[in-house]
Amino acid sequence: MFLALRELSFARGRFALMGSVVALIAVLMVLLSGLSVGLVNDGVSGLKKLPVSSFAFEAGVDESAAFTRSMVEIDKAEMWVDVPGVADAAPFGLTLVNTRTDRGVDIDLALFGVELDSWLLPTAATGSDLSGPGQILLAGTLADEGVAIGDVVVVDQIDKELEVVGFVDGQHTFGHVDVGYVDLSTWQEIRAGARPGDEVPNHVYRWVTAIAVLNEGDAEPDVAAADEMAGTTTMTLEESFGASPGYTAEVMTVQMIQWFLYAISALVVGAFFTVVAIQRRQEIAVMRAMGASTGYLLRDSITQSVILLVVATAVGLGIGLALGAGLSATEMPFALYPSAVAAASAFLVLLGLVGAAFGVLRVTRVDPLTALGASR
Amino acid sequence: MIAPVVELRGVSRVFPAGDVSVTALVDADLVVEPGDYVAVVGPSGSGKSTMLNILGLLDRPTSGTYLLEGIDTSTLSEGQRAGLRSRRIGFVFQSFHLLSHRTVLENVLLATIYNRMPRSERLPAAEEALRRVGLGHRMDFLPTRLSGGERQRVAIARAIVTRPALLLADEPTGNLDSATGESVLAFFDELRNDGLTLIVVTHDDKVSQHAERQVRLRDGRIERAA
Numbered sequence: 001m002f003l004a005l006r007e008l009s010f011a012r013g014r015f016a017l018m019g020s021v022v023a024l025i026a027v028l029m030v031l032l033s034g035l036s037v038g039l040v041n042d043g044v045s046g047l048k049k050l051p052v053s054s055f056a057f058e059a060g061v062d063e064s065a066a067f068t069r070s071m072v073e074i075d076k077a078e079m080w081v082d083v084p085g086v087a088d089a090a091p092f093g094l095t096l097v098n099t100r101t102d103r104g105v106d107i108d109l110a111l112f113g114v115e116l117d118s119w120l121l122p123t124a125a126t127g128s129d130l131s132g133p134g135q136i137l138l139a140g141t142l143a144d145e146g147v148a149i150g151d152v153v154v155v156d157q158i159d160k161e162l163e164v165v166g167f168v169d170g171q172h173t174f175g176h177v178d179v180g181y182v183d184l185s186t187w188q189e190i191r192a193g194a195r196p197g198d199e200v201p202n203h204v205y206r207w208v209t210a211i212a213v214l215n216e217g218d219a220e221p222d223v224a225a226a227d228e229m230a231g232t233t234t235m236t237l238e239e240s241f242g243a244s245p246g247y248t249a250e251v252m253t254v255q256m257i258q259w260f261l262y263a264i265s266a267l268v269v270g271a272f273f274t275v276v277a278i279q280r281r282q283e284i285a286v287m288r289a290m291g292a293s294t295g296y297l298l299r300d301s302i303t304q305s306v307i308l309l310v311v312a313t314a315v316g317l318g319i320g321l322a323l324g325a326g327l328s329a330t331e332m333p334f335a336l337y338p339s340a341v342a343a344a345s346a347f348l349v350l351l352g353l354v355g356a357a358f359g360v361l362r363v364t365r366v367d368p369l370t371a372l373g374a375s376r
Numbered sequence: 377m378i379a380p381v382v383e384l385r386g387v388s389r390v391f392p393a394g395d396v397s398v399t400a401l402v403d404a405d406l407v408v409e410p411g412d413y414v415a416v417v418g419p420s421g422s423g424k425s426t427m428l429n430i431l432g433l434l435d436r437p438t439s440g441t442y443l444l445e446g447i448d449t450s451t452l453s454e455g456q457r458a459g460l461r462s463r464r465i466g467f468v469f470q471s472f473h474l475l476s477h478r479t480v481l482e483n484v485l486l487a488t489i490y491n492r493m494p495r496s497e498r499l500p501a502a503e504e505a506l507r508r509v510g511l512g513h514r515m516d517f518l519p520t521r522l523s524g525g526e527r528q529r530v531a532i533a534r535a536i537v538t539r540p541a542l543l544l545a546d547e548p549t550g551n552l553d554s555a556t557g558e559s560v561l562a563f564f565d566e567l568r569n570d571g572l573t574l575i576v577v578t579h580d581d582k583v584s585q586h587a588e589r590q591v592r593l594r595d596g597r598i599e600r601a602a
């Protein structure tokens with residue numbers, strides 16, 4: 001691999017320039033990967049951590065805003081429990097509120113309302129579980145933001161007070177705000193805008209956002225029939241992510257940028273190696289005349305592009321990971337998963353090679369006769 | 377009996393050029409025995425390079441048979457022809473065609489790589505070839521720093537390092553002044569005396585006089601040697 005290496009060191013400037021472009025693309029790719037995972041986490045980590053198979057929403061609800069629009073009667077949980085293949089079903093409430101703690105910390109919350117005897121009830125990692133109305137169990141990440149057990153969280157406008165009894169483990173978010181679990185009846189009162197001391201009409205306690213459904217093992221209940229019977233519209237847990245505010249648009253935007261990056265990378269690398277092949281025409285013609293086999297010349301050129309791509313991607317990866325570590329520590333929704341980054345890097349190298357192949361294949365088409373000007 | 381190094385039997389080469397086609401070589405017969413020194417002469421456009429390219433396995437005849445050391449080359453694949461080129465044939469071009477980004481030594485070493493010479497023999501062989509052409513002190517130079525005559529001597533070292541059966545040269549002195557050209561020709565004489573088979577294409581009488589046999593081409597046809 002004598003030639004390829006010599007060429008790399010001889011045309012140092014040119015290859016360094018190309019390498020920098022690939023490295024920069026790799027940096028961007030790492031950042032985008034972190035951003036896309038971060039956005040997903042920030043958008044739906046609270047939903048992901050629910051032990052739920054699907055949600056039955058109000059029939060015909062706008063699917064992109066189901067969690068904020070849907071209103072389902074609480075009795076429908078019983079209808080869903082009886083559906084074959086369904087292990088359990090429970091009412092679930094979700095609403096977004098602005099709050100402030102008694103120590104003056106402003107927090108936006110996605111309130112998840114669950115019945116205290118429900119399988120949906122989370123267990124506290126610190127403090128204690130929900131055990132009655134007026135209590136709240138918060139996302140673990142809030143503990144780092146100046147909220148402590150025993151604080152009182154006050155819901156804006158209605159001045160409803162909720163006592164912090166504990167924290168669930170780690171990040172629980174919905175639509176970029178932290179999750180707080182409350183007792184279902186408390187949730188229903190907040191949702192209805194009832195102030196402390198107000199008389200709450202009975203019908204308030206009849207409505208929830210959705211029925212959370214848990215399937216039996218791998219069973220696939222006949223959802224269409226069940227929806228028909230219960231008068232609901234069901235989405236699987238995954239499908240319901242799209243109902244988190246902005247989720248679909250954000251994920252699609254980031255994915256589109258990623259695909260563009262891959263395409264740009266392949267095209268740029270392809271164009272570069274095509275130019276390199278054209279510039280080396282004369283040289284390749286001489287080597288062919290001297291009896292270099294096509295296989296040898298191909299191996300040589302491919303080695304060259306592999307070295308360029310792997311080294312440049314590795315450098316970019318290093319810079320990207322360093323920048324990413326900085327970003328992870330900030331407020332930005334950013335999380336690096338080794339598997340996601342590794343897959344993206346491998347893909348970048350792979351597509352770069354596809355691009356390079358177009359240039360490298362020109363090598364095989366060099367005719368020693370014409371390129372040597374027939375010795376004239 | 378040893379087979380001739382080169383045997384052409386009724387070899388023609390037609391270049392399709394739009395509606396009309398150019399017949400660059402017509403029904404050529406030629407036998408070159410081991411140790412021969414043949415000059416192919418003729419005016420420009422008479423088919424000399426065409427013949428040399430066929431002899432060097434860079435081009436295929438349109439019709440006729442070419443035997444290289446008794447092997448019928450028409451039945452060989454491109455890969456086999458490249459292999460034969462790297463082991464049995466050395467080329468010297470008019471414009472040298474050295475790789476400008478490699479040192480003199482590397483240029484010569486390249487030929488030994490394609491040739492699949494055992495690794496341990498490559499460097500000694502390349503150094504030896506360069507010493508033979510009198511460039512033992514220029515091994516680490518880039519070709520751009522050499523004079524024309526020196527470059528052609530590097531090209532010759534590259535052509536002979538693999539110990540080919542046949543050395544093909546197309547206008548080897550065409551880009552050199554007459555004194556330098558003469559020194560290259562003197563070196564060809566030396567190679568000839570060592571038993572190498574040479575075929576040199578030229579339109580220069582001073583060059584062809586060094587050969588012991590002249591093949592004269594006119595309009596693609598071989599005229600009988602004088």
Ligand SMILES: Nc1ncnc2c1ncn2[C@@H]1O[C@H](COP(=O)(O)OP(=O)(O)O)[C@@H](O)[C@H]1O
Pocket residue numbers: 374391392393398399400418419420421422423424425426427
């Ligand atoms: N690749 C080609 N395509 C078409 N015509 C060619 C080609 N190569 C050579 N010829 C023609 O063949 C004839 C012989 O060319 P060449 O062998 O180069 O002559 P010489 O080397 O004696 O000057 C010329 O008329 C030339 O134009």
Ligand SMILES: [Mg+2]
Pocket residue numbers: 374375376424425426
């Ligand atoms: Mg010619």
